[in-house]
Amino acid sequence: MILDIDYEWNTNTNQWYINNKFEWDNSGSLILEINYEWYDNQLYGDRYEDFEYDNKNNLIGLNHYEWDATGNDWLLRWKDEYEYNADDLLESKTYYRLDDNEWNGIWHYEYEYDDNSNLTLLKTYFGGNYKWEISTKEEYEYEYDNNENLVVESYYYRDVDGQMQTYGWKNEYEYNSKDSLVLESYFNWDANTYQWAGNNRREYAYDDKGNRTLIGYYNWNINTNQWIKDEKYELAFDENGNQIQYEHYNWDVTNNRWVGTNKYDEAFDNDGNRTLYSSYNWDIVSNQWAGKSLYLYKYNDLGDRTLYYSYKWLDENNDWSDIFDIKGIYHYSQRKTTNIDKKESETIRIYPNPVFDYLKFYFPDSYSQAIFKLFDLQGRKVITKKISSSEKVSLESITNGIYVYTIDINGHSQSGKLVKE
Numbered sequence: 001m002i003l004d005i006d007y008e009w010n011t012n013t014n015q016w017y018i019n020n021k022f023e024w025d026n027s028g029s030l031i032l033e034i035n036y037e038w039y040d041n042q043l044y045g046d047r048y049e050d051f052e053y054d055n056k057n058n059l060i061g062l063n064h065y066e067w068d069a070t071g072n073d074w075l076l077r078w079k080d081e082y083e084y085n086a087d088d089l090l091e092s093k094t095y096y097r098l099d100d101n102e103w104n105g106i107w108h109y110e111y112e113y114d115d116n117s118n119l120t121l122l123k124t125y126f127g128g129n130y131k132w133e134i135s136t137k138e139e140y141e142y143e144y145d146n147n148e149n150l151v152v153e154s155y156y157y158r159d160v161d162g163q164m165q166t167y168g169w170k171n172e173y174e175y176n177s178k179d180s181l182v183l184e185s186y187f188n189w190d191a192n193t194y195q196w197a198g199n200n201r202r203e204y205a206y207d208d209k210g211n212r213t214l215i216g217y218y219n220w221n222i223n224t225n226q227w228i229k230d231e232k233y234e235l236a237f238d239e240n241g242n243q244i245q246y247e248h249y250n251w252d253v254t255n256n257r258w259v260g261t262n263k264y265d266e267a268f269d270n271d272g273n274r275t276l277y278s279s280y281n282w283d284i285v286s287n288q289w290a291g292k293s294l295y296l297y298k299y300n301d302l303g304d305r306t307l308y309y310s311y312k313w314l315d316e317n318n319d320w321s322d323i324f325d326i327k328g329i330y331h332y333s334q335r336k337t338t339n340i341d342k343k344e345s346e347t348i349r350i351y352p353n354p355v356f357d358y359l360k361f362y363f364p365d366s367y368s369q370a371i372f373k374l375f376d377l378q379g380r381k382v383i384t385k386k387i388s389s390s391e392k393v394s395l396e397s398i399t400n401g402i403y404v405y406t407i408d409i410n411g412h413s414q415s416g417k418l419v420k421e
Helices: none
Strands: 002-010 015-024 030-039 042-053 059-068 073-084 090-099 102-113 119-126 133-144 150-158 165-175 181-190 195-206 212-221 226-237 243-252 257-268 274-283 288-299 305-311 326-329 349-351 358-362 370-375 381-387 392-394 401-409 412-420
Touching (some): 381 392
Antiparallel strands (some): 015 030, 030 042, 119 133, 133 150, 150 165, 165 181, 181 195, 195 212, 226 243, 274 288, 358 392, 370 401, 401 412
């Protein structure tokens, strides 16, 4: 048993009094919690609960006590009971109140699950008159395809008689031959019409490498009970997985057509350096894209950007000018790098590379901490973090591509390239 007691000093009585008391069993489960408060020169109980567990460490009992200010003692007032199935999933939960020295049931819940441990049924009963009566019935249903993809999930909330459906929601999902999600539709139950009414819908498309190339949004038309287009994003990727196109459109209900808002195109070399960037706005007069800015970039053998060219959009030609408008030249000071000794650098590892989600580090125990920095190929700092050996750093939120990293450790620096997939 583990015991933790907090004391506070009472300036009026010049004595210590117990503020909080906690007890844990040998498995680390909380079995007792008591809280006191000192108010108006008197000690009052605030909270007293004790806990009971089965041999699998599932909570099966919880007693609640109430402070009796007259007798200055705790009185048992409520209790909770829990039951579990063979899979240790909660099967029932019951709340009782002690009335006239007799336990009176207040609420009772029953749970059922499918073979995948998904909750499929929740029944709620209320008491108060020493007997249980059905209050509400909540049902969850799940359907899966032959590849175990979730295709339907639904929820129903029924009233006191357990028959009439008063509230609910349903989600439907469709997948392509590669098990990629291509359609998801969300519905709410209309208690007035007793029908499903659409909430929102999204559709997706993918290229041969699994990159998502279309995201479409739909809303529900309550007058026609049909889906109507709202907005969409169109994307494209190169062979290396770099996003090279982004287009956004809104649906014009009046004219029954798509209207663009913004667009940009990009291109990359084999090292992941961006060689082109162009952006566009939508021309509402011509109903087509009109250029906003165009940049071309050049790099040296080390991957440093050395030149950029900016071009103007010519409305009369509906195209970019052939002659650049601005030319930029990058100059770099001489590189001076302090490397870690070869023997030490061989024991400093960053892995995996390429990385998908978490980047891991390892270095000798003689180094307690290091500074990890990550830069994109334009030199912008993406991450700066103090790390220790065997630590993991999440890269899930950064865009896929090629990055440059440095590790500063004990006055030395190690650098290299990192690929995020």
